[in-house]
Amino acid sequence: DTGVSQDPRHKITKRGQNVTFRCDPISEHNRLYWYRQTLGQGPEFLTYFQNEAQLEKSRLLSDRFSAERPKGSFSTLEIQRTEQGDSAMYLCASSYSNSPLHFGNGTRLTVT
Amino acid sequence: AQSVTQPDIHITVSEGASLELRCNYSYGATPYLFWYVQSPGQGLQLLLKYFSGDTLVQGIKGFEAEFKRSQSSFNLRKPSVHWSDAAEYFCAVGGATSGTYKYIFGTGTRLKVLA
Numbered sequence: 001d002t003g004v005s006q007d008p009r010h011k012i013t014k015r016g017q018n019v020t021f022r023c024d025p026i027s028e029h030n031r032l033y034w035y036r037q038t039l040g041q042g043p044e045f046l047t048y049f050q051n052e053a054q055l056e057k058s059r060l061l062s063d064r065f066s067a068e069r070p071k072g073s074f075s076t077l078e079i080q081r082t083e084q085g086d087s088a089m090y091l092c093a094s095s096y097s098n099s100p101l102h103f104g105n106g107t108r109l110t111v112t
Numbered sequence: 113a114q115s116v117t118q119p120d121i122h123i124t125v126s127e128g129a130s131l132e133l134r135c136n137y138s139y140g141a142t143p144y145l146f147w148y149v150q151s152p153g154q155g156l157q158l159l160l161k162y163f164s165g166d167t168l169v170q171g172i173k174g175f176e177a178e179f180k181r182s183q184s185s186f187n188l189r190k191p192s193v194h195w196s197d198a199a200e201y202f203c204a205v206g207g208a209t210s211g212t213y214k215y216i217f218g219t220g221t222r223l224k225v226l227a
Contacts, residue, residue, distance in 0.1 A: 004155070031213065042116075042202050042217035043156070056212045091155060098163070098207070100146055101215060103155035 002026070004104035006092050012110045013082055020078045021107045025094030032075050033101060034067055035091040043091055049075060082111045114139050116205050118218035125193050126226045133188040133221045135203030144207040145186040146215070147177055150200045159201075162186065173197070198225045 005024040013019050025032050031050050035043035046065065047057040051072040064082075069075040079086055089108050093101035115138040125131055137143060144163050148156040160171025167179040177188045186203060200222045206215030 033215070035217075040220075042118075042219045045214055045216060048212075048214065050213075056214055093156075098144065098213070100158045100161050101156075101204075102158070103148075105153075105155045 004092055004094050004102050006090075006104035006107050008107055009105065010108045010110075012112065015084060015111055016081055018078065018080045019082060019109065020076050021090055021092075021109075023075045023077070023092030023094075023104060025074070025092070026096075026102055027073075029094035029096045029102070030072070031095045031097070032069055033093040033095075034075070034077050035093065037089045037091055037106070038087075046077075079109075082109075084111045087111045114205055114214070114216045116203050116216055116218035118201075118203055118221050120221045121219070122222050122224065124224040124226060127195050128192050131188075131190045131193045131197070131223070133201050133203075133223070135186045135188065135218060136184050137186065137203070137205040138184065139205050139207070141207065143205045144215075145177075145179060146204040146206070147171065147175065147186075147188045148202045148204060148217075149173075150202065150220075156202060159188070193223075193225055195225045195227060198223055 007022045033048040034046040037043045047067050049069040064080045067077045089106040091106045093103045095101050117136045146161045147159040150156045159175050162169050162179045170176050175190050200220045202220045203218045
């Protein structure tokens with residue numbers, strides 16, 4: 001069990017650029033979640049996958065955000081045309097069926 | 113709709129004192145309940161979970177929590193706080209509703225420990 005791995009740890013980008021984050025879950029975990037966390041707030045649900053199927057996406061998530069989990073293993077989260085309001089910590093978590101979520105250390109995005 | 117309320121944004125206790133962090137939830141079915149802890153710049157670490165059965169659950173680092181269905185609460189307790197417990201604590205609720213497994217987090221309680 002090597003834990004949930006996220007890459008990169010930090011990303012600084014200019015407004016309007018596209019960014020992509022990667023998450024490698026714990027190998028036997030079938031569910032993978034993306035959350036966003038801003039300073040002083042709890043993690044906000046973005047989307048989750050069961051195997052390769054994206055089962056739910058937050059209504060708060062704009063069309064600029066897209067996530068994939070093509071082979072049911074790693075996942076990517078892409079943000080197109082970034083805005084300053086996208087600056088946050090993006091957290092990935094995984095679980096096996098109904099087990100608790102295991103979180104990675106996150107990717108901190110700063111949009112300048 | 114699922115929701116979690118943590119009424120205390122900040123709590124300060126002296127080292128060695130007891131601690132109780134409050135969590136209230138709204139959920140349409142039998143909830144799964146969790147407490148996580150987060151140190152600065154880190155991900156969230158699971159402290160304890162409640163799925164069913166005994167309403168008093170024990171976790172890591174000497175923490176415990178009690179599920180009270182009638183009060184829709186899942187408060188976290190520790191009898192004697194250590195300086196290393198200073199961190200942010202999040203309550204979460206989730207489980208199967210409408211065929212999905214989504215987990216909702218509260219806004220957190222930041223714990224400060226005085227020496």
